[in-house]
Amino acid sequence: MATVVIPTPLRKFTNQTAKLQVSANTIGEVIDSLTRDFPDLKKHLLDDQGKVRSFVNIFAGDEDIRDLQEEKTVVGEATIVSIVPAIAGGVHFK
């Protein structure tokens, strides 16, 4: 089990839920579980090759999973997994 924090821009894909309890042992399993339960989330989290998109950061606790074992990073009961996409402000198209 781990707790996943969903950022505001992605909550519309999780029925506006901000925090989810996910049964998983690794970050990879967390992502699998999330995208299985909320299929619309998938294209926002993963690229065509199934890799985490580089404008989305995933942190296990306070650490970037790129500085740990990426998708193989182990999560425990108390781990808080945060998904933090790039945001730029109010205007996106000019």
Added chain:
Amino acid sequence: MAIDNIRFSREELARYNRHMIIPDFGEVAQKKLKASKVLVIGCGGLGSPALLYLTAAGIGTIGIIDFDVVDDSNLQRQVLFDIHEIGKPKVEAAKRRLESLNPHVHFKLYNTHLNSENALDIFREYDVVADGTDNFPTRYLVNDACLLLDKPNVYASIFQFEGQVSVFNYVNAQNVRGPNYRDLYPVPPPPGLVPSCAEGGVLGVLPGIVGSLQALEVIKIITGVGEPLSGRFFTFDALNFENRTFNIKRRPDNPVNGKNPTITHLIDYEQFCGMRAVEEKPLKEITAVELYDWQVQGKKFQLIDVREPYEYNIVQIGGELIPLSTIADQAGRISRDMDVVIHCKVGGRSGKAIRELEEKFGFRNLYNLKGGILAYIDQVKPELTKY
């Protein structure tokens, strides 16, 4: 300016008294503020509180960049402005408000779009940059310009109920450089995956909170008081009132300051962010070395410089000056029976000139100098003046 030369008037001493009596701040920190130059990019939701607090705090010189005018839809969060300023340029309205707050601060206004052509010239004279823009191309532009010029970049960003703050490219007392925006987010989201304006929006008080944090970090960097938010990435969720501070690191594959940098000049950031139509056919290009070979060999060709006269006066490489804005009127000066090389500073304006000449006048003999005069200086004539 060295802080030894900084003096305060009696009015200033009274004004900054509550700073100076803080034991760890004192007159020395206040002098550092007065000696400093800070550039605030964007005077909107984030820039409003940041500018108010930086001005109140007594920064010596504050530069403000924004191309926009005040709109009544801004007033929900842009607390610098009032109803009397609607329709007026933001930078001028901001200056009026800020000068009435603190007449001891000097302001420099840039009522213009920040772009790859002007960013380095504007950034160069400042000590710290505070990025409060609202779009991805400008985020990457500001980041890269700060890296190329070795400036700390205090980053703040907001969306709906979420805020982010970090200090990028900060060199600490141990001379260790911190990460930057490209380490955190190597590429921007493609436009199709970014929520549209209609889905966007922001709760008005959120930029007030986040922009104030930005001003705090600017002041800490300048004074050396406290521990700047370098190598750390702060996020705030206003809905749940939760904040987190993550650790972030430099990455060896950073294209600007990693192990093998591939970006050495500012690039086309709208294209980088996927915002430019991709169906444009590529231009014919010539490299600086090829151009130099043509010159040395005495090949018959024409060289056109589409920069502005003031740039031409700084440095030129023998081209005929036809500024981009006059290119259509002066198309008759451009040869049709030999190769023509067109250049500007880094290659953006010359590309536009070529497209205009091809579309309107049917030219087929035009070559864009890749990387512009800066690439030419780098690769061929390092003794010339770069700007």
